[in-house]
Amino acid sequence: MNVTTTSKIDKYILNNREEFQSLLLSEASNVATKINSILEEGNIDLLKNAEKIALFVAGNKREELIDFAEVEGISWAKHSLTLALKLEWIHALRRTLWHLLRENNPLNSNSKSLTDFYELEQNINDGIDEFLNNFFISYSKYKDELIMTQRNLVEHLSVPIIPVSASIAILPMIGSFDSYRMDIIKEKILNEISRLRASVLIMDLSGIPEMDEYTISNFQKVLNGVTLMGTKSILTGLSPQLANKMIQLGWGIEKDIEIKGTLQHALNDYLVVNSK
Template sequence: MGKIQQKEITEFIVSHREEFQNRLLSEAVEVAAKINDILQSGNIDLLKNAEKMVAFVVEGKDSELISFAEQEGIAWAEHALTLTLKLEWVHAIRRTVWYYLFEYDQLNTHGLSISDYRSMIYEMEKQINDGIDKFLNTFFISYSSYKDELISAQRKMVEHLSVPIIPISPHIAVLPLIGMIDVYRMDTIEEKILTDISNLKIRTLIMDLSGITDMGIEVIHHFQRVLSGISLMGCEAVITGLRAELVRKMIHLDVSFDEYASTNGTLQQTLNEYFSTASV
């Protein structure tokens, strides 16, 4: 399609805006029932956005189309709108656009030879379908990326809450660890420990492992590196509550925490020692 014809088609659709919107809503029954809810909850004007998308597709404005699809993906993900609704809506837009292209064709393409007419239809079909598919692909990537980032941020927040460093004096803090520790959680523990040692001016960090059920080999080695980092920051690490199962695994791996940390039987024993020393 030439630039002039592209503009004419866009203007033709805009001049029939009300009929276009009514037909679009009749093609997307599920979306039509929720269009006002989507506008109110997410401030997303589906009809206005459909017209904008159609203009970008028909006029071959790929960069604007991709940018718009990225914005749409984020908006739909941010307001938890379903992909099923989006698919129904975009397919309804595709069918409605083709209906109005046919109407435009009936009014404006008389006198063309059969070969020119076929060439025009082929070119038009390719541009419209490629444009809409490009919009969908970009939308889905943007939607998924935003969701993944949101899930990652939420998981990180939960993991940070599961690493509660509790100050018990101006320079002593306790970190009780509970449950399974995988590589991802170990990364969070490392980040939280080193950050809080710096921010809270911790000189002694007591880590209670009595609630740890197991550690994988890679996690044990990572924990060693964390203890080394604690030492490098001028902080003393004290480990309490090592379970027999974990100690046996460390023995078989020929791994020890002695180089970077002291160990005690229980958290209560350690706290008694520190506070009895402080009171002397």
Template sequence: MANNYLSKECVTDFLKANREDFQQKLLSEAVNVRGKISDILEKGNIDLLKNAELVAHYIVENKEEELIAFAKVEGIAWAQHALTLAFKLEWVHAIRRTLWHFLYQYDEQFGEDESPRKTFFDLEKRINDNVDQFLNNFFISYSNYKDEQLMSQKKLVQNLSVPIIPIHSTIAVLPLIGMIDSYRVNALEEKVLMEIGSMRIQTLIIDLSGMADMELDVLFQFEKILSGINMMGCKAILTGLRVELVRKIVDSGIEFDSLVEIKGTLQQTLKEHL
């Protein structure tokens, strides 16, 4: 019995010979996914039924390298097309249940009346370990792709949120728009000091007229940025200070006077320097 039960060629042939029944059983196990088969194929060019058969064969044949490689490819594909992870999880568990169903059918058809206990548990461990291996590598691949995509988007946002605009060989304008939080002020510090050095900026005009608000802890960090600009040998000019922000600066006890020159508007400052 043991030779039949663990013979990968025979079990694979059995699955191939019963492909339609395998697919029907799989669809009956994946209640929520079966109605999305066509949508997933159309949206991500992912053939769930064909891929399920491939995964089942890799699992049965214990082809660990092929299984892991395919899981990684699948993870990237699902991440690229933003497909629902809940569907994938349900689908893989449906493959697990369907595979066990057909292994039972195979054993009932070709095995002895009673399966040796050790043979069964060895097979159970191998099949379930392989399914878990697929799931783990799928989710790691999916997560890594999303993390890389998120990091790329963060870098893009950083560049857009800290737009240093050169208006002269030694003069640049930095318009700050919207809310400045701790994450954005860190990006601001990194890019401003770097750009002052690389662009050889001698005067940086920081316009705050479009800025929504700045929390107290961010104000203290902003003071450090102004100090850093000063240490780089660059003159900082603040324009567009709004009443609310001025009050917050006064109440905080922070003094920008020694670090920056303060002007009323960006237009006024540009006239003076150009």
């Protein structure tokens, strides 16, 4: 890039931060309404990050730009933020940089000036495209690795149903649960109940702080399946967050399902009863 022009753009961004942000926000109306929610949800400051990207692009700092794109891709993937918003935001940044380029290097009839201008504009496009390319590679790589890790965990999962008496078994549920893992667990639970001939299954949820709405719905199906097998379900270790989510979803406790505060309470009650 032409050093003089890029220096002007850099200085403008640094010295007129509010005007730069205002111009950028006017170019991205949909994202502008979600700035605060993205900051709260993913701890991602879009305005601050956009300034950093703009300075990397304007300064032709490609290594820094690529490194930052990779970090951004992982952050966006971790918090499952909408990619459409990211595209709109980066394209708005592209248009903002075009605007600043025109303001600092207006077209005239001088052929050299025209050549320099189009070269500068091409460099801006290349920088933005390089950011997007590395962002999406990083985003996809993180998501693919996450999916593979979860699938491997599920596929090699041995549902740890622990028999504690001739008729009572415990299922400690630990870690993150999505609908895919819940489906696999449902199948294995039903097979294990049949094999063990368990009349009571104690499911300890103390290792699960939270489930999403869809997974809770699938968990209800697991409990229904256990009931259809003629086995009584006892839930223990419900966290306040999970209990509150169930209440919000209008989940009523079926008569065949019992709730105990802790696994120890359930064992004390049922082992004592069965030992008499």
